[in-house]
Amino acid sequence: MTDELSITLKTLTPLWTGGVDQSADRLHETGLLGSLRWWYEALVRGLGGYACDPTEHACQFDEEKYRKSKATNERDRLREAGVCDGCQLFGCTGWTRKFRLSVSPDGQKLLGDQQNVLIPSGRKHQTRRGERAGGWFVFSESRIGEIAFELTSLRDADLRPIHTILALISRYASLGAKGASGYGVIQADIKPDLAWIQGFGNQPPARNSTLPDFRDFFFARFKFQEPTGNTNWWQNINGIRQAVNGQLDDHSSPNPLRQAKKELEQMKQQGILPIAPAIRNWLRYHWQHNLNPNLALDDIFGDARSAIGSKILVSYAYCVNSAWEFRIWGWLPCSIFNQNNRDTFLQSLCAAFGQNALWKFVFGESQITPTLTEWHALTCDQTDGKAYLNALFGGAK
Ligand SMILES: [Zn+2]
Structure with missing residues (x-):
C-alpha cells in the first residue's frame, strides 16, 4: 500500500497535454490523468480485471447495491455496485477519483514565442488554397523541463499501480497526447513495486479484447x-534536412513549410531531434514487407477513416548521457488481426529495425545505424500478463 507519491519528471521529448479547449498555455492535469487512466485500463484488461470503455458506456455507482453487497472485499463490493476496476481508481458517475494529482510548475515552452515548425513528409496535397506540404508539426508551445508530480490518496487508495504506470511510460512509452508524433517521453526514477498485481486472479484472461490490453503491445x-567529425550530421536526417533548408527535395516550398534552421538548432542543443516523421514515413510508404494486404497499413499507422485505432508510435530522438535514444512501441490487437499475420508482422517489423534500408532513409549520409537495445512482445498464444509485466521491468518483483 502506497498512499503518496511525489516525483520529479524530466521531459526527454516535449510534453503536450492540450486540454479540452486545446489551449497550450499550461500543462493540463486532465490530459495527464487521461494518459494514466488509459494505461491502467490496458494493464487491468491484461491482468484479468475488468475495465469499461468510458467512450462507450462508463460505469455508474449504485449505492444500494453497494450497501447490500455481501462481498468480502472492497474491490468486489464496488464491482457489484457497478464500478469497474478502472473507474474504482479513476472515478465515474457517483464515485469520485481516489487520488488527487497536481503538477507544477508547467515547464517551459519548447520554442518560446516562435512559430510551430513543420517537418515535411515530402508529399504535397492539393487544396482550395493551392498546394500544401504534408508533414508533422513540432509545436513551439509544447513543454520541456522538470515537472513535479504530486499524487495524494483521498480514500485509502493504493497508488502502486500509478507508480507502475509512470515507470512503464518512462521506460517504454510516452505521457500525454500526440505520442504517435514523438511527444511525451519522460524520465522518472521509479522502481515499481509490482506486488499489487497479485490481487488479480491466477487464470490469465483470453487475448480477445478489442480495447487496449497491454499484452497486445510491443516495445522497442x-x-x-553521434558520428565524430561531423557536427552537422543531424541536418542529414530526412524531414529535418528539408525543414532546415525550407525546401522539399524538388526545391519547392509549399506552405506551411518554411526555413527553420534556427529552431531546429535550438532543439538539437536541448537534446531533442524530431526523427519520428522519417521513421513513420519509411514504415508507411517505403517498407517492402510483403505481408497479407488484409493487414492494412492505414489501420496501423492511423487514418482518418479508420476507427480501429491500432497504432505504431515513434518517439523523437533524445540525448541521455551523451548518447542518443528513441523508442518505437505499438498496439496490435490479436483480436482484430488474423493471429498469424499479426505475429508475422511483428517479426518482420523487428527484422526491419536491423536493416540498413530504414536507417539509410532516416539518417541519410550520416551513416548512423542505431542498435536495438530492447525488444518486448508476446505472440498471440501467450497470455500471462503478470509474466509480461515482470519481463518489462527486467524481472523485478
Ligand atoms: Zn468503468
Missing part, C-alpha cells in the same frame, strides 16, 4: 552515438 528501444 534504440540507441546511437
Whole structure:
C-alpha cells in the first residue's frame, strides 16, 4: 500500500497535454490523468480485471447495491455496485477519483514565442488554397523541463499501480497526447513495486479484447552515438534536412513549410531531434514487407477513416548521457488481426529495425545505424500478463 507519491519528471521529448479547449498555455492535469487512466485500463484488461470503455458506456455507482453487497472485499463490493476496476481508481458517475494529482510548475515552452515548425513528409496535397506540404508539426508551445508530480490518496487508495504506470511510460512509452508524433517521453526514477498485481486472479484472461490490453503491445528501444567529425550530421536526417533548408527535395516550398534552421538548432542543443516523421514515413510508404494486404497499413499507422485505432508510435530522438535514444512501441490487437499475420508482422517489423534500408532513409549520409537495445512482445498464444509485466521491468518483483 502506497498512499503518496511525489516525483520529479524530466521531459526527454516535449510534453503536450492540450486540454479540452486545446489551449497550450499550461500543462493540463486532465490530459495527464487521461494518459494514466488509459494505461491502467490496458494493464487491468491484461491482468484479468475488468475495465469499461468510458467512450462507450462508463460505469455508474449504485449505492444500494453497494450497501447490500455481501462481498468480502472492497474491490468486489464496488464491482457489484457497478464500478469497474478502472473507474474504482479513476472515478465515474457517483464515485469520485481516489487520488488527487497536481503538477507544477508547467515547464517551459519548447520554442518560446516562435512559430510551430513543420517537418515535411515530402508529399504535397492539393487544396482550395493551392498546394500544401504534408508533414508533422513540432509545436513551439509544447513543454520541456522538470515537472513535479504530486499524487495524494483521498480514500485509502493504493497508488502502486500509478507508480507502475509512470515507470512503464518512462521506460517504454510516452505521457500525454500526440505520442504517435514523438511527444511525451519522460524520465522518472521509479522502481515499481509490482506486488499489487497479485490481487488479480491466477487464470490469465483470453487475448480477445478489442480495447487496449497491454499484452497486445510491443516495445522497442534504440540507441546511437553521434558520428565524430561531423557536427552537422543531424541536418542529414530526412524531414529535418528539408525543414532546415525550407525546401522539399524538388526545391519547392509549399506552405506551411518554411526555413527553420534556427529552431531546429535550438532543439538539437536541448537534446531533442524530431526523427519520428522519417521513421513513420519509411514504415508507411517505403517498407517492402510483403505481408497479407488484409493487414492494412492505414489501420496501423492511423487514418482518418479508420476507427480501429491500432497504432505504431515513434518517439523523437533524445540525448541521455551523451548518447542518443528513441523508442518505437505499438498496439496490435490479436483480436482484430488474423493471429498469424499479426505475429508475422511483428517479426518482420523487428527484422526491419536491423536493416540498413530504414536507417539509410532516416539518417541519410550520416551513416548512423542505431542498435536495438530492447525488444518486448508476446505472440498471440501467450497470455500471462503478470509474466509480461515482470519481463518489462527486467524481472523485478
Ligand atoms: Zn468503468
